[in-house]
Amino acid sequence: xxxxxxxxxxxxxxxxxxxxxxxxxxxxxxxxxxxxxxxxxxxxxxxxxxxxxxxxxxxxxxxxxxxxxxxxxxxxxxxxxxxxxxxxxxxxxxxxxxxxxxxxxxxxxxxxxxx
Amino acid sequence: xxxxxxxxxxxxxxxxxxxxxxxxxxxxxxxxxxxxxxxxxxxxxxxxxxxxxxxxxxxxxxxxxxxxxxxxxxxxxxxxxxxxxxxxxxxxxxxxxxxxxxxxxxxxxxxx
Numbered sequence: 133x134x135x136x137x138x139x140x141x142x143x144x145x146x147x148x149x150x151x152x153x154x155x156x157x158x159x160x161x162x163x164x165x166x167x168x169x170x171x172x173x174x175x176x177x178x179x180x181x182x183x184x185x186x187x188x189x190x191x192x193x194x195x196x197x198x199x200x201x202x203x204x205x206x207x208x209x210x211x212x213x214x215x216x217x218x219x220x221x222x223x224x225x226x227x228x229x230x231x232x233x234x235x236x237x238x239x240x241x242x243x244x245x246x247x
Numbered sequence: 248x249x250x251x252x253x254x255x256x257x258x259x260x261x262x263x264x265x266x267x268x269x270x271x272x273x274x275x276x277x278x279x280x281x282x283x284x285x286x287x288x289x290x291x292x293x294x295x296x297x298x299x300x301x302x303x304x305x306x307x308x309x310x311x312x313x314x315x316x317x318x319x320x321x322x323x324x325x326x327x328x329x330x331x332x333x334x335x336x337x338x339x340x341x342x343x344x345x346x347x348x349x350x351x352x353x354x355x356x357x358x359x
Contacts, residue, residue: 136290138290165345165346165347167347167349172351173351173352174336174338174349174350174351174352175291175336175338175347175349176349177345177346177347177348180345180346187345188345188346190346191346223290223291225347235281235293235296236281236347237293238283238290238291238292238293239290240289240290241289241290
């Protein structure tokens with residue numbers, strides 16, 4: 133049973149370019165969460181999605197960032213016009229159900245470096 | 248605001264010792280807590296969780312203790328091994344049950 137998959141594992145972009153990060157949840161999981169981790173810090177919640185719906189995007193920056201989870205295919209976190217401050221590790225997690233006591237299982241992350 | 252923090256940023260132990268990693272949380276309404284282990288270059292790995300209707304839960308070599316009176320959570324690792332070296336995070340679920348709130352982590356170093 134494959135775990136949460138993310139690609140690419142490493143991504144290098146120049147300032148002003150776009151970054152696309154992909155996440156495939158665990159089999160049978162329909163809830164996806166994106167988190168960002170800056171060096172030496174804990175993870176910070178960005179967005180929570182179910183298939184074709186954004187449920188909670190309270191942690192997403194208002195500009196340049198967007199997320200989707202289409203009916204078919206992986207969830208995508210998109211960062212437009214990247215800046216150096218976007219350099220971080222981006223983790224995706226999935227869970228089978230939603231609710232206060234559902235464990236979230238994490239993928240290996242995408243490490244974004246903006247030059 | 249809601250926050251979860253850890254008491255110590257680093258902990259060094261000898262192989263075979265027991266390790267105790269502590270975490271304080273501030274939101275008394277949180278009722279689900281998780282410990283994750285993160286090795287360098289990898290994603291957080293689920294270790295153990297506990298619900299607020301419990302004060303202790305045991306896994307394989309790990310025990311989580313929850314003290315709701317003082318809003319304190321701890322992870323005990325028995326017979327610590329070099330493979331346990333990692334950063335350990337506690338996390339809590341928000342009232343809305345969506346986001347995990349993470350602390351900054353404790354780096355556990357195990358020497359042989």
